[in-house]
Amino acid sequence: MLKILSCANETLSTHTMQDGNHKEEVVHLPDKFRVDVSGGNKPAEISWTFVVVNRVLISGWAPYLGLSCERQDGIIKVDEEKPTTIFGPVQGDPVVFVIDKSGSMDTVDTFKGVSSSRDSLCYEELAHSLGGLSSSSRFNVVKYAAGASKVFPDVELATLNNVDGALQKMKGGVGGTTNTLGALTEAFNMPTAPERIYFLSDGIPNQSTQTILNEVANLDQGRGIPVNTILLHPDHSGAEAKFMESLAKQTGGVFKAVNLNSR
Numbered sequence: 001m002l003k004i005l006s007c008a009n010e011t012l013s014t015h016t017m018q019d020g021n022h023k024e025e026v027v028h029l030p031d032k033f034r035v036d037v038s039g040g041n042k043p044a045e046i047s048w049t050f051v052v053v054n055r056v057l058i059s060g061w062a063p064y065l066g067l068s069c070e071r072q073d074g075i076i077k078v079d080e081e082k083p084t085t086i087f088g089p090v091q092g093d094p095v096v097f098v099i100d101k102s103g104s105m106d107t108v109d110t111f112k113g114v115s116s117s118r119d120s121l122c123y124e125e126l127a128h129s130l131g132g133l134s135s136s137s138r139f140n141v142v143k144y145a146a147g148a149s150k151v152f153p154d155v156e157l158a159t160l161n162n163v164d165g166a167l168q169k170m171k172g173g174v175g176g177t178t179n180t181l182g183a184l185t186e187a188f189n190m191p192t193a194p195e196r197i198y199f200l201s202d203g204i205p206n207q208s209t210q211t212i213l214n215e216v217a218n219l220d221q222g223r224g225i226p227v228n229t230i231l232l233h234p235d236h237s238g239a240e241a242k243f244m245e246s247l248a249k250q251t252g253g254v255f256k257a258v259n260l261n262s263r
Contacts, residue, residue, distance in 0.1 A: 085125040086230055086258045092195030094138035094155040096187045097126060099170065100201040100232070102145045102178045107202070109234060109260040118202050118232050118260075119174045127167055129198075133158035140190060141166050144183035145176030146206075154191040180205035181212050184227075188219035196253070197225060201244065202232040209243040213250055226253035234260040 087097070105119040126141070133139060138155040139162075142148060151169045156162045178201065187197045205212055216227070229244040236257040248255035 085129045086121070086232070086256070087125060087129045087198050087200070088228065088230075088254065088256055090129055090133065090198070094140065094190075094192060094194050095133075096140045096142060096155070096190060096194040096197050097129070098142045098144065098183050098187050098197060098199040099126065100145075100178065100183075100203070101143045101174050101176070102203060103175045104178075104203045105174050105232075111258070111260055117174075119172075122200060122232060123167070123170060126170065130158065130163045130166065133163070135159050138192070139163075139166075140194075141170060142183050142186045143170060143173070144179050144186075145174070146179055147176075148179055148182035148186045150186055150190070155194070178203045178205050179207075181207045181215055184212070184216055185219060188216070188225065193223060194225060197227045197251075198230065199227050199244075199247070200230040200232060202240070204239055205243070209239075209246070212243075213246060216247065216251065220251070224252065227251040228253040229255050231255070231257040232260065233257075 099122060101119065105122065106117050108115055108117050109121075111121055130139065130141075135158055137158050139158050140155045141151045143151070151166045152162075156166075180201065184197075184199065187194065187199075227247055229248040231241055231244045233240050235241065241257055244257075245255040247253070
């Protein structure tokens with residue numbers, strides 16, 4: 001059985017029970033919550049959305065059946081396909097997301113009919129991507145503008161608290177130039193090397209693009225770490241797009257230009 005037992009203030013207490021084994025976890029209350037349930041021969045992951053009214057949780061439950069769970073109170077079957085964000089399918093363990101926080105990320109565009117700043121869109125999409133990671137996988141996030149910094153000293157497990165902590169550090173703080181080389185250096189020099197880097201930007205780097213491409217080859221040190229590049233800009237034929245495409249091609253990653261309609 002999987003049952004939500006209590007919700008108080010900003011914390012949620014959950015209990016899982018399977019074959020007499022009991023596990024309790026207390027976390028900050030988010031809009032969406034994920035819990036790993038072990039039972040039988042393989043682990044399963046169950047996700048669902050809570051309905052919150054005046055900070056009181058309307059709890060739900062569902063029987064645990066092998067590797068799937070019947071949909072009740074918004075519970076999602078573990079075998080359902082997870083929605084893809086602007087980052088695309090997240091592959092690798094560990095992964096590092098490199099996120100542009102330069103001043104141009106305050107630009108307002110429309111995406112799927114909704115107007116928002118590029119920074120707000122990126123934050124929401126990053127939250128969905130991190131929320132879709134298994135709690136046993138590892139991740140880190142690098143944010144950059146004129147400077148660059150990691151949210152954690154090294155990769156961390158994608159537990160609810162770690163994901164929430166990373167997202168808290170990614171809120172706001174937009175301004176400055178685009179130190180692409182500094183950001184990629186942080187990602188490649190992570191103490192635990194990433195299996196894949198997801199690099200998002202909307203502008204031209206501070207450094208020359210060829211300098212960056214040459215330096216990335218040195219930073220990789222023959223490890224073959226692919227860099228998936230995500231362009232958050234309505235012009236898909238400009239210098240920004242050419243650089244992002246070249247970076248992905250050189251490292252064996254995937255280039256993606258997000259379909260924005262500039263306002």
